[in-house]
Amino acid sequence: MKYKHYLADVQFDDETGIFHGEVGNTRDVITFQGASVRELRKAFKDSIEDYLAFCKERGEEPALADRQR
Numbered sequence: 001m002k003y004k005h006y007l008a009d010v011q012f013d014d015e016t017g018i019f020h021g022e023v024g025n026t027r028d029v030i031t032f033q034g035a036s037v038r039e040l041r042k043a044f045k046d047s048i049e050d051y052l053a054f055c056k057e058r059g060e061e062p063a064l065a066d067r068q069r
Helices: 037-058
Strands: 006-013 018-023 031-034
Antiparallel strands (some): 006 018
C-alpha cells in the first residue's frame, strides 16, 4: 500500500480475521489495522495523517527513509 510516499506491508491474521499493517520506509513506527480492506485503507491513511500532524505539532521533520518526493 502507498500513501504520500509512505509504503506499508500488510499481513492477515486468519485466527482473528484482522489485517495488520506497518509502514516500512520510515525510521518511526507507524502501525494500523482493519477488519476489511476498506477499513485497512482508511486506517492506513488516518495513521499517516496523524503521524504528520504529530510531527508538525512537535516541530519535527517526518522521518521518511526514501527522501525523494
